[in-house]
Amino acid sequence: MRREHLQPTTLIAVSIVAGTLGWSGYVLLLPVAFAFPVLWALARTRRTAAAVSAGYFLAASRGLPQGVATYYSSDLWPGLLLWLSASTGFVIVHTVLWTKRKGARPCHYLLAAVLMAIPPFGITGWAHPITAAGVLFPGWGWWGLAAATAGLMGLVTRMWPAVAIVLAGFWIGSAATWDEPKLPKSWQGVDLEMGASLGRDTSIERHRDLIATMTDRASGGVRTIVLPESALGFWTPTVERFWVRALRGTDATIIAGAAVVDAGGYDNVLIAISGDGARLLYRERMPVPGSMWQPWRPLLGESGGARAHFFANPIVTVDDSRAAPLICYEQLIVWPILQSMVHDPDVVIAVGNGWWTKGTSIVAIQRASTQAWARLFDKPVILSFNT
Template structure:
């Protein structure tokens, strides 16, 4: 009887112990997500994720930490799905919310899985913890899982090592690995932490001043969802866009940047409607950067989510990762297709511009070139008519700002609400 009671007591204590760790992981995931992202803006707190992950006693607690972090950071997915699919009359409100909730839960579980599987035993060496933390970070940041690689802890690199590009990315990864090491008393850990902190201070001390090219205007619009159901509505919005562009050039702009997909699907009629304006821009040495969809195949409809440079300059860049499910639907009746990841910088008024089209703002891998070869400017175009009042819009802005800061390049953003 005595042994039975002892086992029961130990089992109860163990259950309470595990439960307290899961509750701690749950609370920490919420706090870190809110501090690192909107409404907070302290990406340095992302270092707490691997630090806590390594100290939690089991994989269930680790899974709790990471799923909670991703659930809170991506909390707007159900609302965004409801607004987007109902706005396009593709789903009823109930179906859209149900689908959005399923996506919300699934993305958190999928992104937490590498951290759960790779969590080592508590007796593992510090080197093992560091290697596994590094591998998990890379898995959730790079494709294929990186296709939904938002909220990656590697965003801490832009805060720690601004302007250091690939070196800063590597050091940011090293900082995450160092934070994951359980034994902090060793001379090796102290040396690594001291060197990384010293390099971060030096990076901030020499951080370059970033100012965009003069007379470049990025224009935020409030045109809402583009109704493309009739030529009358298409023509009406085209006239609105032309009026915005003319006013911007009249105010002294030499380059005007409009939001992503703001012109909708480019049709032969639109080429005629824009012909006179483009001729005037070309004659005046003015350049327009315009977001639109370009047809690749009529049936089934395949198109590119593109930015087109016209007027005094000509160029084009296609989105390397349109929004999954919303725009990118492989096998669907209508789908955007992915652009080549090796597309070079576009030249705009003599400057090399790295483009970021909407969903790409949240990811790292489409911007690999900025880590190797500094652009003159980063141009972000977004069409957030369905999320402009939500946390997602601010998190998207924070994400692309982290990319620009690590690249050491000025950022210009044009958004539509």
């Protein structure tokens, strides 16, 4: 191999390793993602910066092709196409903003980080290195976010070795004292293993089974029980009456995922149910692009698809608590959790229906990402997933 090819090849290979390890689903490995800005800055050409960006992002999102194939019961080609398409925004932003001027790199990287955190580029802003802020600076809140941002900017300067050593020190200290956020005694998240049938089996028997499971859990001081995304299927007046009647005489409040459908499309939502009634608690801000959110449909005169409520309902009230809800895809991107944290919630609720991710690390990454954000702001997190 020629010497001029060795450096780019090495950078690309290391970026793939960084994306693979950083987004393996282990929360304490998230800081490995901080290697990306170093590799991006070490690129000598814009073409190498593009390849480094692609290698990192594609490695981080490597479970997507298999997951899409499972979801649509198809071969890998649609998943591969979506995988490559999803990387486009990340690669374009980091390629355009790469610069040979070393003095300008921190500001250019900061702009890239901001663009990948908010819409429109932030819609596919997976694998954002800033997610590791909660591992490096647990409990620091907004100061920790600022410190992590400063660290990312420092990693694209000539002083990156010194910055990396400082960040590694925080990482080691955090790993040595890491503990999971304590759950409120009155809350409980329930994981299910119902596969693709959850949300699709709308029979009365399925609802009875879920209610039996919930009433068994509503003991020992537990008053609020969280079920996964899509647990209730389509939310109808009949389903509402059935659940409300079943919960009468209990102090339990059930928070569960459902779909509210009308002529124009549907909302992916969370419903709060108790013996006193039910209410729509939360509308998902960012459904999965492509499979759920399909903004091109109205342009073609078609209806259908999930609606995106980009900056709506960042906080919801459950009993006496203020909660920050995150449904599935929202756990992989940046702005929903930060928008919620502006309002200083008491607890984070994270639900998902990940049956289609079997054999991948997608659900583990969702859990790790949510735990990192909750740890940054020192908030308890309630997790509920179906696999």
